[in-house]
Amino acid sequence: ERKAINFDLLTSKTIKSKRIGLSKNDIKDSFLENLFFHIGRVPKGATIMDYYQALAYTVRDRVFKEFVTTVKRISDEDLRVVAYLSAEYLPGPHLANNLLSLGITEQTAAAMAELGIDMEELILQEEEPGLGNGGLGRLASCYLDSMATIGIPSIAYGIRYEFGIFEQHIKNGLQEEYTDKWLQYGNPWEVVRSEIGYNIMFGGSTKHVTDSNGNFTVNWIPDSKLRGTAYDTPILGYKGYGSILRLWRAEAIDTFDFSAYNKGDYYKAVQEKILSENITKVLYPNDEQETGKELRLKQQYFFVSCSLQDLIRLHLLQGRILDTLHEKFAIQLNDTHPAIAVAELMRLLVDDYQIDWDKSWNITQRCFGYTNHTLLPEALEKWSIPLFRRVLPRHLEIIYEINHRFVQELKYQHGCSDEQLSRMALIDHSGEGSIRMAHLATVGSHKVNGVSALHSELLKKHVLYDFAQLWPDKFCNVTNGISPRRFIALSNPLLTGLITETIGSGWLTDLKELSKLENMAEDPTFQNKWMAIKQTNKASLSDHIKLETGISVDPSMMFDVHVKRIHEYKRQHLNVLNILHLYLQIKKGNNKDMIPMAFIFAGKAAPGYFMAKLIIKLITAVGDLINQDTEVNDKLKVIFLPDFSVKKAQHIYPAADLSEQISMAGKEASGTGNMKLSLNGALTIGTLDGANVEMMEEIGMDNFFLFGLNAEEVQHKKQGNYKPGDHYVHNLHLREVMDFLISGALSPENPKLFQPIYEQLLYDDPYMIMADFESYLISRAKVYEEWGNQSNWTKKSIINVARMGKFSSDRSIQDYSSLIWKIDSFQNRP
Ligand code: KOT
Numbered sequence: 001e002r003k004a005i006n007f008d009l010l011t012s013k014t015i016k017s018k019r020i021g022l023s024k025n026d027i028k029d030s031f032l033e034n035l036f037f038h039i040g041r042v043p044k045g046a047t048i049m050d051y052y053q054a055l056a057y058t059v060r061d062r063v064f065k066e067f068v069t070t071v072k073r074i075s076d077e078d079l080r081v082v083a084y085l086s087a088e089y090l091p092g093p094h095l096a097n098n099l100l101s102l103g104i105t106e107q108t109a110a111a112m113a114e115l116g117i118d119m120e121e122l123i124l125q126e127e128e129p130g131l132g133n134g135g136l137g138r139l140a141s142c143y144l145d146s147m148a149t150i151g152i153p154s155i156a157y158g159i160r161y162e163f164g165i166f167e168q169h170i171k172n173g174l175q176e177e178y179t180d181k182w183l184q185y186g187n188p189w190e191v192v193r194s195e196i197g198y199n200i201m202f203g204g205s206t207k208h209v210t211d212s213n214g215n216f217t218v219n220w221i222p223d224s225k226l227r228g229t230a231y232d233t234p235i236l237g238y239k240g241y242g243s244i245l246r247l248w249r250a251e252a253i254d255t256f257d258f259s260a261y262n263k264g265d266y267y268k269a270v271q272e273k274i275l276s277e278n279i280t281k282v283l284y285p286n287d288e289q290e291t292g293k294e295l296r297l298k299q300q301y302f303f304v305s306c307s308l309q310d311l312i313r314l315h316l317l318q319g320r321i322l323d324t325l326h327e328k329f330a331i332q333l334n335d336t337h338p339a340i341a342v343a344e345l346m347r348l349l350v351d352d353y354q355i356d357w358d359k360s361w362n363i364t365q366r367c368f369g370y371t372n373h374t375l376l377p378e379a380l381e382k383w384s385i386p387l388f389r390r391v392l393p394r395h396l397e398i399i400y401e402i403n404h405r406f407v408q409e410l411k412y413q414h415g416c417s418d419e420q421l422s423r424m425a426l427i428d429h430s431g432e433g434s435i436r437m438a439h440l441a442t443v444g445s446h447k448v449n450g451v452s453a454l455h456s457e458l459l460k461k462h463v464l465y466d467f468a469q470l471w472p473d474k475f476c477n478v479t480n481g482i483s484p485r486r487f488i489a490l491s492n493p494l495l496t497g498l499i500t501e502t503i504g505s506g507w508l509t510d511l512k513e514l515s516k517l518e519n520m521a522e523d524p525t526f527q528n529k530w531m532a533i534k535q536t537n538k539a540s541l542s543d544h545i546k547l548e549t550g551i552s553v554d555p556s557m558m559f560d561v562h563v564k565r566i567h568e569y570k571r572q573h574l575n576v577l578n579i580l581h582l583y584l585q586i587k588k589g590n591n592k593d594m595i596p597m598a599f600i601f602a603g604k605a606a607p608g609y610f611m612a613k614l615i616i617k618l619i620t621a622v623g624d625l626i627n628q629d630t631e632v633n634d635k636l637k638v639i640f641l642p643d644f645s646v647k648k649a650q651h652i653y654p655a656a657d658l659s660e661q662i663s664m665a666g667k668e669a670s671g672t673g674n675m676k677l678s679l680n681g682a683l684t685i686g687t688l689d690g691a692n693v694e695m696m697e698e699i700g701m702d703n704f705f706l707f708g709l710n711a712e713e714v715q716h717k718k719q720g721n722y723k724p725g726d727h728y729v730h731n732l733h734l735r736e737v738m739d740f741l742i743s744g745a746l747s748p749e750n751p752k753l754f755q756p757i758y759e760q761l762l763y764d765d766p767y768m769i770m771a772d773f774e775s776y777l778i779s780r781a782k783v784y785e786e787w788g789n790q791s792n793w794t795k796k797s798i799i800n801v802a803r804m805g806k807f808s809s810d811r812s813i814q815d816y817s818s819l820i821w822k823i824d825s826f827q828n829r830p
Contacts (some may be wrong), residue, residue, distance in 0.1 A: 020065045022104050028111040030058040043115075049185055051117055052095075052125035055108070056188035059098045060234070066102075067234040067242030073826070074153045078318060080327065080823050082147060082154040082816075083311055085341060086140040086334035087300060088132030088283070089158050089245060092646030094189045094233070096123050096490055097145075101236040127182045128647050130164030131247075133287040133604075134565045135672050136373050138646065139451075140334055142483040142672075142809040143816075144245060148237030149485070149509060150810055151826025152817055157307035159299060160190075160231045160247035161283040168604050168643040173620030177285075177607050189233045190247075196230040198309040199253065200302050206394050218351050220394040226276040227251045228306035238485045238509060241826060248306040250279035286606045287565045288379035297340075297383060297391050304341045308348060322353055326366035330821035333370045333445065336381045336437035342368060342444030343395040343402070351394070357401075369820045370441040370448045371478070374669050375455070375463050376569070385433035399435055403427055406443055414470065424466045442467050442474075447820045451480045451670040452691040454711065458666060476819050479694055480670040481809035484511050486646075487676045492654035494533040495680065499801075502526070512805035521798040524791070531794050534657070534681060541655035545600075545639055551627055553637050557596040558787055561677060562660035563644060563652055566605040566612040569667040573615050573757060574769045574776060575599065575660055579622055579638060580737040581777070586632045595784050598637040602644035602652065611756065616640065618754055621746045649673075653680045657793075658783060661686030662776065664767040666711035668692075675807040681797040683786075685779055687772070691807070698803045703796045707779035708772040717771065724765035727773065734773050738762065 019030065035041055035054040046054075074081060091097075099105040112119040131137065140156065147154040166177035201222035210216050228248040235243040252273040279302050284291055311329055312322065320328060333339055342364060349360035374380075389396045403426040410416040410424060426443065428434045442448050442464055450456030456477035460468035468475050489496045489508055499507060502520060507513040520526040538555040545553050562575050579599055585591060601619050605612035623638035641648065659677035661668075661684050668690040678684055678695060685705040686692040696704045709717065728735055742758045744751030761769055786793055805811075817823050 020062045022062065022102065022107065024107040024111045024114075027058060027104065027108050028114060030061065031055055031111065031115070034058050048121065049125055052122040053186070053188050055112070055119075055122055056095055056126075059095060059102070059104075059108075060189060062102055062104070063098050063234045063236045063242070066236050066240075067244065070151075070153070070242040071244075075318065078328075079153045080821075081329055082152055082821055082823060083307065083329050083331045084140065084143065084147075084154060084156040084334065085304065085307055085331060085338035086137070086156065086158050087303065087337035088137030088334075089129070089140050089144075089156070089247075090132040090134075090137040090646050091129055091141045091144075091233075091235075091245070092486060092650070093123070093126040093128045095126050097486060098236055100485060100489055101238050101240070103239060127185070128645055129182055129187075130180050130645060131158065131161050131283060133165060133283070133285065135670075136287075136335060139373075139480055139672060139809075142481065142486070143813060144235050144243055145237065145483040145485060146481070146809040146813040148235050148243040149240040150237070150813055151241040152813060152821075152823055153826075154243045156235070156243065156245045157303065157310070158245065158247050159280055159283075159303045160249040161280055162249075162277075163282040165283055165604065165645075166285055166607070170616070170620060170640060170642045173617050173624065175605055175607075175613050175616050179282075190231045191233075193230040193232055196310065197227050197251075198306045199225050200228055200250075200305050201225050202298060202301075202391055204393065206397060215354075217354070218394065218397070220347075220351070224275075225253055226279065226302075227253050228302060230306075230310070238489075246307075246310070248280065248303050250276055250302060252276040285604070286608070287567065288374050288376050289606055289609065290379055290381050292382070292384065292387070294387055294391060297387065300337055301340050301344070301392060301395075304338045305344050307338075308341060308345055312348060322349065322355060323359070323363070326363050329367055330369065330823060331367045332816070332820070333368060333441055335371060335373045336441050339370070339381070339437040339441040339444075340392070340395065342440050343392075343398045346398050346402070347394055350398075361402075361405075364444055365446050368441075368445040369816075370445040372438065372448065372450055372455075372459055372463070372669075375458055376667065380463070381437040382428065382434040383437065385427070385435065388435055396435075399426055399440065402440070402443065410470075420466055424470075438463065439467075446474065447476060448474055449476050449478045449816075449820065451478065452694060453477055453479060454666075454688075454693050455669040455690060458711065478812055478815045478819065479691055479806070480672050480675070481807050481812035482672050482675045482679070483809050484508055484679065486650070487653065488679055491650035492533075492537065492680055494536060495530075495654065498529055498533060509810065511808035511810065514802050514805050517798055517802040521795045521802065527791055527794040527798070530681070530798055531790065534655070534797070537654040538657075541600075541651060544651055545641065548641060549639060551623075551637065551639060553598045553639065554596065554634075557598040557637065558657045559598050559600060559655055560658045560660065561600045561652060561656035561682065562662075563600070563602040563641075563649065564671075564673050566603045566609075566615055568611055568615075568767050570663050571767055571769060571772075572601065572603070573618065573761075574662055574772065575601075576615075576618055576622055577734070577737050577741075577769070577773060578776060578780060579626070579636065580740055581733050582636060583622075583626055583632060584736055584740060586635055591635060593784075594635050595787050596635050598639060600639045600641065600652065600656075602641040602648065604644060611760070614754070614757060618746070618757065621753075625746060649676070653677055653682075656680060656682035657787075658682055659684045659686070661689070661692050662708070662772075663687060663689045664769075664772070665689045665709055665714050667767070675804065678800050679804045679807070681801055683783075683793070683796055683800060685776075685783060694806065695804075698806055699800055700803070703799050703803075705779045705783050707775040709768060709775075714768060717768065722765070722768070722771070724768075724770035725762055727770040728762060731774055733777065734770065 031054050034057040038057050039050050039054055041050045109119040144156050164180045167180050169176045203223040204221045207219040231247045233245040279298050345364045349355045426439045450459040503516040542553045542555045619640050626632055626636050626638050653676050656677050659682040661674040665687045670690040687708040688710045741754050747753035
């Protein structure tokens with residue numbers, strides 16, 4: 001029994017001013033102290049990286065103060081907490097965000113300036129943690145920002161990948177992948193908690209035993225064990241509360257296998273360490289593509305088991321009993337990547353804590369909520385049963401038992417037919433058999449949500465139809481949102497300044513307040529300021545493009561932006577077909593009134609995704625053709641910015657005039673880039689897909705360039721006899737660009753290079769590019785017309801921003817809190 005230190009001591013005056021004071025001088029003192037005593041440098045020998053680290057530690061102390069204060073409150077008031085489980089996070093660089101949240105950007109810049117240091121230069125040193133593939137990981141980070149801002153008690157769990165998403169280089173127009181060494185200079189934002197670690201078991205077999213008292217228990221005898229250690233990064237909300245990102249790293253339990261070592265087999269002794277550490281070595285770089293790899297299953301189980309063991313420890317630490325776990329924790333599953341948690345919690349409760357099955361199941365179901373992020377069949381996780389049995393034999397038994405009880409219930413309580421049973425079961429018996437993780441997550445949760453109104457409807461209509469029929473109240477929608485702090489305040493300081501000087505600063509935590517800008521939409525002075533800011537942001541991006549690619553882009557061109565993962569359903573190649581169309585028109589001399597346009601692409605392709613990589617090659621080939629041709633290059637530019645990341649995105653969004661959101665309807669669950677671009681004043685050209693639908697509802701048809709088939713029409717056409725070739729025959733423009741695609745002009749050294757794209761579009765066209773081409777061109781014609789009247793365009797840009805209030809991640813988190821978690825924010829508490 002240790003006596004706790006009086007908490008007030010930690011926030012006493014002396015400590016406050018010395019260690020966590022927010023004045024310019026306090027910050028300067030702390031910075032120097034960190035430079036000398038933490039980094040161990042004198043200014044003469046210090047590198048810019050040392051300076052960055054010294055500042056990062058300075059800021060981290062102040063962030064920790066807020067975090068510790070929040071944790072104390074949660075503990076004292078015994079509050080209910082959200083545990084967010086996600087295999088991916090994309091927080092972006094921390095330094096500038098933490099300065100903003102603490103409200104110390106100005107005094108820190110001044111403190112650095114007094115030392116002759118340019119703070120902006122330090123900010124640029126930071127390597128961002130690329131611990132995710134795209135939208136799903138970034139959403140998790142926006143949600144963490146919002147939970148901390150509003151004051152939803154929370155802890156976010158994930159994997160500390162040693163190598164995050166690969167670094168993308170473009171060589172000869174092709175993507176090359178390099179390892180992301182984000183930890184090579186250390187990570188000043190994290191604290192290792194060596195004492196917080198859990199043993200994780202894999203493989204082996206199970207033994208069912210009845211002890212002398214007649215109690216039945218199951219022993220899992222694994223064939224390997226390793227340890228997960230916690231690495232904590234404090235997350236600070238905007239002028240708000242603290243939260244924590246707790247990431248697990250896999251380690252060997254013993255560094256050496258001593259029996260092997262003693263026999264002289266040094267190599268084998270170290271091998272175990274290497275194998276253990278493999279689990280958290282690298283992020284799988286596939287977005288919405290299931291891999292079925294054993295290591296991936298191990299990653300998922302590893303982080304889920306660590307996280308659940310940690311929650312149980314925290315629960316018991318508060319002096320509670322496990323019967324009340326669901327009252328104190330709302331565990332949210334970010335897609336099915338952590339869905340094994342349903343079986344793992346059952347194992348912990350039933351096997352380790354000897355709670356009976358029914359009670360355990362009740363606790364489990366009440367703990368979990370499941371968010372589905374995609375309807376793409378190739379992304380729905382299934383684990384082959386032989387593989388699963390090899391890695392998690394006890395969990396297979398538990399899943400069989402859950403399945404058995406579920407099927408019985410369906411049969412005898414609900415009178416389901418055999419077809420229904422086989423459609424809904426957790427096990428798919430076809431082939432070698434597999435486990436349907438979306439079904440496990442649905443059955444094991446009390447709420448299931450989609451990420452936009454359309455997506456949630458389609459989820460109930462197709463992928464989880466039978467479940468929605470059975471349990472209509474289990475299903476709900478929470479439309480995605482984005483953090484206005486990161487995606488305007490940090491990314492677009494000029495626009496932030498103008499908005500704040502016009503309507504005050506309340507909008508940063510209550511985005512609906514942007515509606516006050518509506519009054520200004522037609523004010524010529526305001527419009528001029530708005531346009532000037534866009535122009536400055538474009539000039540800055542243009543400099544960046546020149547630096548990265550060597551290509552000059554005139555900032556007076558329209559910046560047409562298409563940035564996101566490269567995927568056929570997102571239809572970057574539809575955009576390219578239009579660019580080729582414009583090119584051919586210029587070549588024919590039909591370019592009198594043509595608006596000069598820069599097409600800006602960025603995004604990574606999964607390393608094994610042939611078509612996506614070919615699309616990158618196509619974009620760069622079109623760029624090579626156009627950018628060098630003096631007959632066209634004052635009218636058109638095509639840019640592919642390599643290595644898209646949160647950092648780079650923050651640079652691109654503020655400079656966009658037009659946002660391309662052109663996925664085939666029914667395929668993009670929500671999209672969040674659409675929101676980021678619109679919030680920065682870009683107008684959208686898009687289909688009725690994902691959150692575009694709701695954006696258009698908010699923004700109004702007149703301020704949105706809509707085109708293409710809707711989800712129902714897509715469905716209908718697919719079921720009918722869709723012949724993409726008909727569009728080729730009937731549309732002259734389409735025929736011209738398709739013919740050009742395989743003319744060899746784009747790839748003289750390999751004339752057949754783009755034939756796979758050509759043939760797929762003409763004979764199969766799964767994403768209905770041919771069907772939507774004409775409509776896309778008609779909508780684009782409206783874009784050009786509107787662009788011609790710059791004052792009108794600017795008015796629409798202002799209206800776009802003014803009506804984006806709904807898409808704050810703060811609103812999304814309020815929705816999760818009231819619909820799913822039943823947790824009050826600190827803001828709503830007495
Ligand atoms: C699925 C499997 C592996 C890795 C990622 C996914 C994934 C990503 N599933 N959905 N997403 C995207 O999630 C975003 C956040 O909800 C959505 O905005 C976007 O439409 C999804 O494609």
